[in-house]
Amino acid sequence: MSLSDRQLWDARYRQGAYSERLWPSAYLQQCMPEILAQQAPQRALDVACGRGRNSIYAAQQGFVVDAVDVAAAALAQGARQAFHAGVTVNWRCQNLLGANAGGVWQPHNNYGLIVMFRFVAPSLVPTLVSNLALGGHLLIEEHLQWSGPEAVSGPNNPDFRVAPQSLKEALLSGPQVLDLVDEFEGLVEEPDGSQAALSRIWVRRQR
Numbered sequence: 550m551s552l553s554d555r556q557l558w559d560a561r562y563r564q565g566a567y568s569e570r571l572w573p574s575a576y577l578q579q580c581m582p583e584i585l586a587q588q589a590p591q592r593a594l595d596v597a598c599g600r601g602r603n604s605i606y607a608a609q610q611g612f613v614v615d616a617v618d619v620a621a622a623a624l625a626q627g628a629r630q631a632f633h634a635g636v637t638v639n640w641r642c643q644n645l646l647g648a649n650a651g652g653v654w655q656p657h658n659n660y661g662l663i664v665m666f667r668f669v670a671p672s673l674v675p676t677l678v679s680n681l682a683l684g685g686h687l688l689i690e691e692h693l694q695w696s697g698p699e700a701v702s703g704p705n706n707p708d709f710r711v712a713p714q715s716l717k718e719a720l721l722s723g724p725q726v727l728d729l730v731d732e733f734e735g736l737v738e739e740p741d742g743s744q745a746a747l748s749r750i751w752v753r754r755q756r
């Protein structure tokens with residue numbers, strides 16, 4: 550990512566992007582009771598966290614959350630939100646793609662929960678899987694390429710959508726043994742009333 554892309558995301562957030570999207574992901578909320586039934590809250594990673602709606606939610610559930618995004622403005626807004634919510638999140642400003650001053654991004658911890666929502670980065674999938682603790686959960690949700698007649702919200706650029714089944718193929722082709730806990734591809738009504746075409750997948754690391 551070039552410096553101008555970093556500035557672009559920062560500018561978007563300064564102009565109020567996603568400021569109305571305060572609700573945590575419906576998918577994360579749906580999965581959380583079962584995740585907590587299987588393990589006590591551990592360390593969690595929110596990849597490209599934006600304003601941290603899911604980081605804050607995970608922290609409220611008892612996870613120790615590392616939240617990473619390239620946009621400093623988003624992290625600052627998230628930190629204010631976390632303060633008001635009375636939770637602590639470890640915010641980190643980092644370009645997750647390509648080389649940084651410190652080399653290619655590599656998480657420093659193993660995680661009981663990793664979420665990557667609405668940030669298409671197939672190159673990160675092997676890294677995320679290898680940083681899952683044994684028994685750890687990885688949830689990914691992306692806008693899905695959609696050719697149906699329905700009008701769907703989200704990015705117009707197909708590069709920011711995933712092809713059908715591509716999340717599953719990327720996840721299950723690695724050396725780690727993952728249980729496929731849940732998958733979904735189709736239309737979902739968003740909290741703002743729009744309709745989104747989404748690809749969702751939830752895997753658990755067995756070994």
Ligand SMILES: C[S@@+](CC[C@H](N)C(=O)[O-])C[C@H]1O[C@@H](n2cnc3c(N)ncnc32)[C@H](O)[C@@H]1O
Nearest residue numbers: 550558597598599618619620644645646666667
């Ligand atoms: C559509 S937003 C999703 C934010 C959050 N995951 C959510 O679901 O609310 C995409 C996020 O990806 C971040 N992003 C884009 N490119 C990035 C990169 N190279 N490294 C880290 N974050 C990046 C943006 O700053 C933005 O916050």
